[in-house]
Amino acid sequence: MAEPAPSTLQASRSPFLQHGFRQPVHWLRWGEDAFERARRENRPILLDIGAVWCHWCHVMDHESYENPDTARLINELFVPVKVDRDERPDVDARYQRAVQALSGQGGWPLTAFLTPEGEAFYGGTYFPPDDRFGRPSFPRVLREVARVWREEQARAREAAQSIRARLTAHEDAEAQRGKISRRLVEDAIEELAQSFDFRHGGFGRAPKFPNAGALALLLDRWLDTGTDWARRIVAETLDAMGSGGLHDQLGGGFHRYATDARWLVPHFEKMAYDNGVLLEIYARAYAALRDPHYREVGGGVVDYYRDVSPALLDAGAFPASQDADIGPHDDGDYWTWTLEEIAAALEGDERGTRAAVLRYGLDDPASSMHLDPSRHVLYLALDAREVGLRLDIEEAEAARLLADVRRRLKAARDRRPRPFVDETLYSGWIGLVAAGHLAAARYLGRDDAGAAALRALDRLMTEAFDPALGLAHRVGDAAAGHYLEDQTHVAQALLDAYELTQEPKWLERARALTRVLLERFAEPGGAFTDRPAGEASPVGSLAEPHRPIVDAPAPSGNAVAALVLLRLAALTHERRTHERALEALDRFAGSAPQLATAAATYVRAVDWATAPVSTVVIVGDDADPAARALFQTALRTYRPRTVLRRFRPGEVATRELPPELVAMASAQGPRAYLCVGQTCAAPVSEAGALEELLRQFHA
Missing domain, CATH: 3.40.30.10 (Glutaredoxin)
Structure with missing residues (x-):
């Protein structure tokens, strides 16, 4: 050169x-x-x-x-x-x-x-x-x-x-004004159903990108109505992505997209925004569907971040991305395998090699790389039972063999030159990964993930937040600019942190960030622009305002802004905050029919705004085992459009409560209260009764 x-x-x-x-x-x-x-x-x-x-x-x-x-x-x-x-x-x-x-x-x-x-x-x-x-x-x-x-x-x-x-x-x-309604949500869900690939999962044709917003919307639909086709779309898509080459079967985490309809051969780069939102949907789906594969896949994302940048994780951050390759002529060589490499990694173990071929589809031409067909992407072709049948061994023995094969292949891959990991600290992307880790703590029981997320959020609000300007795009660089997605994604994660910990500082930080959002990014007409109108001298096309509503590639700033405002209003009962969310959603309601599949996060926000929101309140002393059991049950049970608060008995008269609960709530504990819209269920004092209530009670 x-x-x-x-x-x-x-x-x-x-x-x-x-x-x-x-x-x-x-x-x-x-x-x-x-x-x-x-x-x-x-x-x-x-x-x-x-x-x-x-x-x-x-x-x-x-x-x-x-x-x-x-x-x-x-x-x-x-x-x-x-x-x-x-x-x-x-x-x-x-x-x-x-x-x-x-x-x-x-x-x-x-x-x-x-x-x-x-x-x-x-x-x-x-x-x-x-x-x-x-x-x-x-x-x-x-x-x-x-x-x-x-x-x-x-x-x-x-x-x-x-x-x-x-x-x-x-x-x-894309920003046609209208009035939001349930019809908008119903039409969008119908369009998603029509675009579903019933053969391979996902939506549309190849190349296929994950659409976590659409899956979250459909998961909520199934939990709300019991509609089986919505559950099927979610389950089959999560199964296909988690079993395919899109998912790194050895190291955990997801690549950016699949080049084929079967999710087998990906473009290998790993992005923070993809892994954050996919971790969140797999964690929620595990809580709702109890499929152990979802727990394994979600836990693998957490393990990937612990493995790829351990020092960064300990310092309170997550990396932005990992490269697809080592050089321009590399066709995913780090991530793919020849049969000879498999045999060498397993040190001539013939049964292990045969198990690897069966498990990871190494005899399937569809998993071959385009430039070098001898190299294969690993995907889950057969489960332990099927591998056991082929090898004439018991399922339990096959499971142990496959675990050993995976461990040895991972160790061999770790000895290869590793694609570059970008440790640039982008605030919004850290917010997305933190939200995913908080979901893993809440629904998968991964306390280590929750601790990592809280460290990252604390660092963001300490090193990147200015109360007058908002979050800088890059941690430690106030000159890096301030963008809508940084404010919204981190605000969403701060609300998640509050619900998980019930520590007031997280709610106050979310409020502070929301104030900046409304003061610097809001237009008079209700929408939010991707950058503050008065920041820096606009050159080139930056003079033109942009109001992001499409999820491309991360969840759209306007949709997440509305979700943050709706959640904050549900937690604090601030009427103006709720009204401001409705104004933002109405700003795009006229365009929504043309945007449905590309703007699923917006449709989720409309769902929040037009369907009853559930409020769960736990009253009890921190030291009371029964109160802790109630709170843990409320945390672990996923329910759409729900906010969670916990009070000590002495706080009932002084803390913000839903109007419907004011007369009912008792200073005696432990008790759990559930209100859906303006309808409240009778309080319960046992964790099992609360779980049943959360799964079955609807207004």
């Missing part, structure tokens, strides 16, 4: 941008300096948006941006700007939409060509170094775009204006 050329990336804390500094392209960071230079020199901007975990970003870096001839072409014809999508989600969101409108494609690497004012007039994703895959070579694209700008600049600017108008119309179309 050529020697490093002049670049402004050297001061960046982003691993992706630091790698770009070593390239011969004269990269600039996103900012006014780059746009001022483009205007001064009347050059178009080449915008490269990627991430450290992105395989095709590494490929394009190696093939094009590290190529001296291509770099020379870029430096002569363009003002090159490199952006880390994890570091700048606001930039990525806007230009993803622009390139999708231009080319019908989105994803990473995102390659966009902008006017000096920041308007996109041409773009795509990955461009090869020569004509292949039905795509033009990148040098040919560079020359043609430069020619158009030089000879037909008016046409390029006209195209940019047209795209901007389309994007404005699209943004408005």
Whole structure:
């Protein structure tokens, strides 16, 4: 590779941008300096948006941006700007939409060509170094775009204006005002059912991405109504994802998406946001369905974080991502196996090797990698009973054998060079992983997960929170910007922490964060924007407001904001907080029919707002074993749209209670109270009676 050329990336804390500094392209960071230079020199901007975990970003870096001839072409014809999508989600969101409108494609690497004012007039994703895959070579694209700008600049600017108008119309179309209703929820659930893949689980066709929001919505539907098809969709999807190659069968945790309909062959990067929300849904599903596989899968996510960054975990944080591969020519080699590698790892143990082949589908061509069919993704093809039948041994012996095989394969994989782990501390993603860990503590009994989550949340609110500005996007870097998703995801986790611990500090911190949310991110019309209107000088497309409602890729900021407000109102009985949530939901109600499957978290928030909310109150002394048993039962039993509070007997007259409970609640304990909407059940004093009440009582 050529020697490093002049670049402004050297001061960046982003691993992706630091790698770009070593390239011969004269990269600039996103900012006014780059746009001022483009205007001064009347050059178009080449915008490269990627991430450290992105395989095709590494490929394009190696093939094009590290190529001296291509770099020379870029430096002569363009003002090159490199952006880390994890570091700048606001930039990525806007230009993803622009390139999708231009080319019908989105994803990473995102390659966009902008006017000096920041308007996109041409773009795509990955461009090869020569004509292949039905795509033009990148040098040919560079020359043609430069020619158009030089000879037909008016046409390029006209195209940019047209795209901007389309994007404005699209943004408005996603935020059509209306009134929320139960009909909106019913229609969305019906649409999800119609898109369900009855053969392989999940929704739609390949490539398949996890949709935790949709599964959470359907799990709640089953618990509310007993609708068996909703349970089937949830169970079959969780089974398929947990058994497939999407799930790391040796190390735990989930890869980003599957390239096939069966969830077998993934893109191998592991993302904090995916693992946080998937841990939460597996924990809830275990509480509701009691399938031990869900407990195993969820516990595996917790173990993955303990294993991949133990020092970071102890310091109160979770990593942002783990890379898919070691280098640009790597096709998931760390994660995949040949039959010879399996035999070597098991040291010639023929029965163990045969068990591994049966268990992990190593004789299934569908699990082969595309570039090297001899390499296989491990998935759960057979259970212990079936393996035992094939090997003519008892199921218990087969289970012991498979556990030993898994341990030995994991140890062998641990000796391989490990894909890069990005330990950048992004507040919102830490919030999502913390929420998942709190769910694991609550429903899976993983106290270690709860302790890790509380450490992380405490660190966030100590090191990244400013009462006037909110949470910084990156811990320890107040200049990193403040984004909606950071405030909402962490506020949600703070409410989870409060319910788990009943410590007032977590509720007060959630209130403080919600105040910032309303003061800095709220529009007069009810919606929330992804970045504060007054923060920094908006350059390029950042001048345009963006109101995220689609779950792409993490749960949408507006939907989670509404959920936070609804939960906070249920806990504190603040009428204005509840009204503010309804205003936010109404802001998108007219668009909801077109967004259902892509905006499942929004539909969940509408469900919270339009169906009765349950309040569980436990009254009893901390030292009373019966009171502790009641509280643990309330924690471990998952019930939709429920908030949980615990009071000592002397606090009943002084603490916030639902109006329906004020006359009923007694200072005598231990007692458990359940109100659904305005209807309250008779109090109970035994854990078994409370569990039955929580599972069966409806208004």
